Amino acid sequence: MVTSNSAWETIIGLEIHAQLSTDTKIFCACSTQTGCEPNANTCPVCLGLPGALPVLNTRAVELAARAALALGLKINERSVFARKNYFYPDLPKGYQISQYDEPFSEHGELTIMTATRDEAGHARDWQPKRIGITRLHLEEDAGKNMHEPQGSAATGDDNNYSYVDLNRAGTPLAEIVTEPDFRSSWEAYDYVNHVRRALQWVDASDADMEKGNLRCEANVSVRRKGATEFGTKVELKNLNSVRFMQRAIDYEVERHIKLIEAGGRIVQQTLLWDERTNTTRPMRSKEEAHDYRYFPEPDLQPLIVSPEFIEATRHAMPELPDARRDRFMRDYELSFNDASQLTAELALADYYERAARSSNNPRAAANWVRGDLARELETRNLNIAQSPVSAEHLAALITAIDTNRINGKQAKDVLPLMMTGGVTVDEIIKSRGLEQVSDTGEIERIIIETIAANPKQFEQYKAGKEALFGFFVGAVIKQSQGKANPKLVNEMLRAKLAE
Numbered sequence: 001m002v003t004s005n006s007a008w009e010t011i012i013g014l015e016i017h018a019q020l021s022t023d024t025k026i027f028c029a030c031s032t033q034t035g036c037e038p039n040a041n042t043c044p045v046c047l048g049l050p051g052a053l054p055v056l057n058t059r060a061v062e063l064a065a066r067a068a069l070a071l072g073l074k075i076n077e078r079s080v081f082a083r084k085n086y087f088y089p090d091l092p093k094g095y096q097i098s099q100y101d102e103p104f105s106e107h108g109e110l111t112i113m114t115a116t117r118d119e120a121g122h123a124r125d126w127q128p129k130r131i132g133i134t135r136l137h138l139e140e141d142a143g144k145n146m147h148e149p150q151g152s153a154a155t156g157d158d159n160n161y162s163y164v165d166l167n168r169a170g171t172p173l174a175e176i177v178t179e180p181d182f183r184s185s186w187e188a189y190d191y192v193n194h195v196r197r198a199l200q201w202v203d204a205s206d207a208d209m210e211k212g213n214l215r216c217e218a219n220v221s222v223r224r225k226g227a228t229e230f231g232t233k234v235e236l237k238n239l240n241s242v243r244f245m246q247r248a249i250d251y252e253v254e255r256h257i258k259l260i261e262a263g264g265r266i267v268q269q270t271l272l273w274d275e276r277t278n279t280t281r282p283m284r285s286k287e288e289a290h291d292y293r294y295f296p297e298p299d300l301q302p303l304i305v306s307p308e309f310i311e312a313t314r315h316a317m318p319e320l321p322d323a324r325r326d327r328f329m330r331d332y333e334l335s336f337n338d339a340s341q342l343t344a345e346l347a348l349a350d351y352y353e354r355a356a357r358s359s360n361n362p363r364a365a366a367n368w369v370r371g372d373l374a375r376e377l378e379t380r381n382l383n384i385a386q387s388p389v390s391a392e393h394l395a396a397l398i399t400a401i402d403t404n405r406i407n408g409k410q411a412k413d414v415l416p417l418m419m420t421g422g423v424t425v426d427e428i429i430k431s432r433g434l435e436q437v438s439d440t441g442e443i444e445r446i447i448i449e450t451i452a453a454n455p456k457q458f459e460q461y462k463a464g465k466e467a468l469f470g471f472f473v474g475a476v477i478k479q480s481q482g483k484a485n486p487k488l489v490n491e492m493l494r495a496k497l498a499e
């Protein structure tokens, strides 16, 4: 790890490619479904056959607008598609349709919450930080090349073949580029999580890094503290999770500092993160391209987005995650950490809010959703949307405690029984005979019995040994076989012992 008191400053900029969740590709009607036979989802447009013309998918524009609005970015009324020219086998047209000098959105700014991490990686001291967003633009994805590993030729001869699958070619992407505003790998980590959550929240993208529908590249350099010039940067690719990205950045920062301090020089290059060795290695140079010779795409009109379209899109979106987090803190008096956790995803926030309202006990609902329910779901490998216990049923459990029908300890045993699904709190309480004794006559009878059975302790208590109060509470509850309402036992016992 790089120490915080180091004489060096880290400079990071990020590029995110998020696949927009359309059913069809951005310039043709081919399916975006994954897992199909190679090249099954192709047509003359995405194969780049001569004479085929692209037609812009309105849904891709809608989702790009959702993405931009979810990140608080302004959308340009006019943007222009451009050809980015380079040669690679997974790009049959010889150019990628992207946007260049007139992108969908530019000069934006985003406020994220970011924290430092202790040795164990726990976040502490969350602070807001503004990140400049250079641009968000629409573009198409390329296909995929697959190379047979040495010595594994499937064809039976001694050659190793490479294959091209164009199912992914033409899938719509939103590319989001930041200014070099990050000063630590954790800031970058918190930013990517912020973006992922925002995109998932508004259904713009699945934003799953492991599945490759959110890809991230980091530009990393270091400079001595106080310097104004940037150091030489490297570009990090192949970052399959936010954690890998964070580690890769730390690895590079440390490598840069060591190298420069030893009198060496950083070479500007593209590096791949190798998650098996926890190191970076240079990308083969032929995989890099430099001069893209952008020019406006002659087959597509400029994209005009009306203010009405933007308003309609905004109107169709749910309350955004940060606004909802702040409202949870305000309306339900939750801490920043609790409110952040409960707005990690839309389904969770919805579930929590239904449980909070239905139980009229937001504090308890937060504890149950984050605690016992989360654990029960985790052991069953379920997410919140798959919970066999509905928010209303969880609320009923909370109400059963709040009305003294069962105590908190009993409730913890009831929840796992509810997880099998289809049973209500009432049914479990009745069938298990869990109902608490809140009958004051019954409790008083047990109290009198208990005192009579423990004359020595009673005497000591009366003589001033008040610590014995707990002994009596325990004895009464035990005598009731755990069913006496502890609150009532406390009150009544105190009164009885004071007589």
Ligand SMILES: [Zn+2]
Pocket: 025, 028, 029, 030, 041, 042, 043, 044, 045, 046, 047, 170
């Ligand atoms: Zn197609």
